[in-house]
Amino acid sequence: MSRKKGNNLFKNIASHGFYNACLLATILILSAILFASAVIRQSLNTGMKNMKKRLGSDIMLVPKGAKENAEDLLLEGSRNTFYFDASIYEKVSSIDGIAESTSQIFLKSLSADCCSSEVEIVFFDPETDFVVGPWIEEEYAKTLSGNQVIVGNSITVENGVIRLFGQEYPVVAKMAKTGTALDSSVYFSKETMPDVIAHAEEKGSFLTKEQLEGGIISSVFINLRSEAKLEKVLETVHQTIGDIFDVVYPKQLNTSLAGNLSRITGIVDIITYALGGLLIVLLLLFHSLIMKGRKQEVALLRILGRTRKTLIRELLSEVGVISLSGTIIGCLFSMLIVFPFGTYIGMQFQMPYLGPSFAKALLTMLLIVLFVSAISLLTSILFILHVTHVEPYLALRREE
Amino acid sequence: MLLAENISKRYKNSRRTVLEKVNFKLEEGEFCAITGESGSGKSTILAVLAGILRPDSGKVCLDDADLYALSDKDLSYIHQRKIGYVPQANIFLKQYNILDNIVFPYLSGDTKNGQELFERARAHLEILGIGDLWDRYPYELSGGEQKRACLIRALLMKPQIVICDEPTTGLDGKTGKKILTYLDEYRKSGKTILAATHDDHVKACATRVWNI
Numbered sequence: 381m382s383r384k385k386g387n388n389l390f391k392n393i394a395s396h397g398f399y400n401a402c403l404l405a406t407i408l409i410l411s412a413i414l415f416a417s418a419v420i421r422q423s424l425n426t427g428m429k430n431m432k433k434r435l436g437s438d439i440m441l442v443p444k445g446a447k448e449n450a451e452d453l454l455l456e457g458s459r460n461t462f463y464f465d466a467s468i469y470e471k472v473s474s475i476d477g478i479a480e481s482t483s484q485i486f487l488k489s490l491s492a493d494c495c496s497s498e499v500e501i502v503f504f505d506p507e508t509d510f511v512v513g514p515w516i517e518e519e520y521a522k523t524l525s526g527n528q529v530i531v532g533n534s535i536t537v538e539n540g541v542i543r544l545f546g547q548e549y550p551v552v553a554k555m556a557k558t559g560t561a562l563d564s565s566v567y568f569s570k571e572t573m574p575d576v577i578a579h580a581e582e583k584g585s586f587l588t589k590e591q592l593e594g595g596i597i598s599s600v601f602i603n604l605r606s607e608a609k610l611e612k613v614l615e616t617v618h619q620t621i622g623d624i625f626d627v628v629y630p631k632q633l634n635t636s637l638a639g640n641l642s643r644i645t646g647i648v649d650i651i652t653y654a655l656g657g658l659l660i661v662l663l664l665l666f667h668s669l670i671m672k673g674r675k676q677e678v679a680l681l682r683i684l685g686r687t688r689k690t691l692i693r694e695l696l697s698e699v700g701v702i703s704l705s706g707t708i709i710g711c712l713f714s715m716l717i718v719f720p721f722g723t724y725i726g727m728q729f730q731m732p733y734l735g736p737s738f739a740k741a742l743l744t745m746l747l748i749v750l751f752v753s754a755i756s757l758l759t760s761i762l763f764i765l766h767v768t769h770v771e772p773y774l775a776l777r778r779e780e
Numbered sequence: 781m782l783l784a785e786n787i788s789k790r791y792k793n794s795r796r797t798v799l800e801k802v803n804f805k806l807e808e809g810e811f812c813a814i815t816g817e818s819g820s821g822k823s824t825i826l827a828v829l830a831g832i833l834r835p836d837s838g839k840v841c842l843d844d845a846d847l848y849a850l851s852d853k854d855l856s857y858i859h860q861r862k863i864g865y866v867p868q869a870n871i872f873l874k875q876y877n878i879l880d881n882i883v884f885p886y887l888s889g890d891t892k893n894g895q896e897l898f899e900r901a902r903a904h905l906e907i908l909g910i911g912d913l914w915d916r917y918p919y920e921l922s923g924g925e926q927k928r929a930c931l932i933r934a935l936l937m938k939p940q941i942v943i944c945d946e947p948t949t950g951l952d953g954k955t956g957k958k959i960l961t962y963l964d965e966y967r968k969s970g971k972t973i974l975a976a977t978h979d980d981h982v983k984a985c986a987t988r989v990w991n992i
């Protein structure tokens with residue numbers, strides 16, 4: 381009999397097909413919106429968390445005029461190059477009030493044989509580094525020696541090495557995912573620079589005069605002593621190296637980014653609540669229309685001896701089937717949009733965006749399926765109770 | 781034995797009291813016809829007696845059970861097994877064919893003998909001359925054919941009392957006679973019939989006529 385019972389359920393649903401379809405659509409849209417907003421929220425938060433890790437210095441000195449380029453590089457990983465003389469680092473690092481400092485060199489991104497897209501090559505100083513280190517995904521021995529590299533998260537590593545300009549470089553660590561172009565960066569020790577540049581040139585990469593000559597750095601990252609005055613330190617830097625630099629404040633960028641984040645999640649929340657509220661009103665409407673349409677049918681069944689309890693159970697299972705399929709389809713549908721376009725969404729918000737892992741997405745989906753099904757059942761229960769409690773004779777006579 | 785005491789009923793939003801302190805007793809084995817002009821409350825008293833319309837006051841007892849004091853479960857049992865009700869209008873579940881309409885309402889709960897019910901329904905459709913219509917949908921049937929299907933549905937579980945609201949109204953003489961014969965046969969098998977009617981044939985067949 382169970383097969384027949386299942387059939388009946390679908391027949392009953394089909395007999396009020398239009399409103400049930402509306403109900404399904406409402407549940408589908410509600411779930412899709414909830415899923416998308418949950419995933420977007422999660423992704424922005426993870427993106428932010430990871431971003432924080434690499435905006436870990438108080439100030440960053442860059443050549444004059446390169447401020448915006450440097451900020452773009454920090455936030456979005458856009459490929460930029462700017463240089464000043466390497467001697468600047470020596471002069472600056474000994475200034476009073478500076479707790480730690482390190483320098484980096486950005487080589488303009490080059491197409492390399494390892495990777496489908498161009499890679500950004502960064503040289504840093506493992507001795508003094510406090511910027512790259514905290515951002516590494518797993519533990520590594522801090523001494524990056526010889527031609528070893530650390531790679532961005534989306535660079536594919538084969539057998540523990542990457543191939544660049546015909547050379548093989550052993551990979552010792554991988555960066556945490558950022559959701560930006562920085563994921564396709566490669567980090568070398570400073571010492572390797574002449575070597576890498578030579579190989580790059582051999583392979584016909586276009587390099588600037590400065591890059592070929594060496595003796596350059598792109599930026600100096602500085603952390604101040606807690607008691608040091610920022611203005612005073614900058615004043616001294618100015619006196620020491622002259623008016624040839626701009627200052628970027630990574631930690632401030634971080635703060636303003638966090639501000640953006642809460643503004644964006646605020647907007648996402650408002651949209652979610654507003655649409656969610658509207659859709660719940662629609663749920664109520666469609667549940668009421670469906671049950672109104674079933675009034676006579678329910679009355680007839682009661683007159684023929686079906687108990688209220690059985691009827692309530694049958695009606696609830698119909699609502700349950702619709703709700704469950706609607707919310708599952710809605711989440712899957714939402715996945716199809718949110719996942720492939722994650723990077724695009726992040727770009728639109730101009731925020732780091734890191735999509736959730738498969739397991740986390742599944743968990744989110746499960747929670748939404750349960751939540752939406754519960755809401756749908758709850759909004760239907762009032763109408764189900766009503767329709768099973770009206771006087772059968774009165775309901776029977778009234779054709780809806 | 782069905783007993784109604786001091787039944788009063790006024791519909792909500794209606795100025796008129798349809799039933800006022802009505803007393804009625806239906807004895808076992810009777811065929812009682814209720815007559816009265818249109819609007820006199822025949823359908824109303826039938827519904828009250830069938831346990832599907834709560835009166836404002838008074839009580840209805842089947843044997844010793846006060847219908848309107850029973851739990852939903854017990855009243856449902858009575859509707860399934862003891863009182864068959866045929867409404868004035870032919871009402872079906874439009875998503876099911878005729879045979880399913882007759883049998884399915886009884887298939888949930890403790891009714892396990894599905895096969896037997898289907899067979900019984902087919903046999904009765906045959907008896908009433910609509911055996912070949914079993915797999916049609918309600919809207920495909922004429923009014924007379926629908927009425928017969930409703931009658932079979934009400935009688936399927938062999939209830940001891942059958943309450944019919946105008947079983948022959950609007951039907952041709954031949955069909956009316958078929959239905960009447962069917963009801964009379966049923967009564968002769970030891971059951972009780974109560975029918976509201978304007979039809980002289982029904983009155984002639986009845987063992988008692990009650991003018992409301």
Ligand SMILES: Nc1ncnc2c1ncn2[C@@H]1O[C@H](COP(=O)(O)OP(=O)(O)OP(=O)(O)O)[C@@H](O)[C@H]1O
Pocket residue numbers: 774791792793794798816817818819820821822823824825868
């Ligand atoms: N749901 C209702 N709400 C208000 N008044 C109603 C309702 N149903 C019936 N009535 C009124 O109650 C009175 C009795 O109705 P009922 O249907 O019992 O009459 P009847 O004797 O069966 O008539 P007929 O022979 O036309 O079927 C009528 O005056 C009718 O207008």
Ligand SMILES: [Mg+2]
Pocket residue numbers: 822823824868945976
């Ligand atoms: Mg009537």
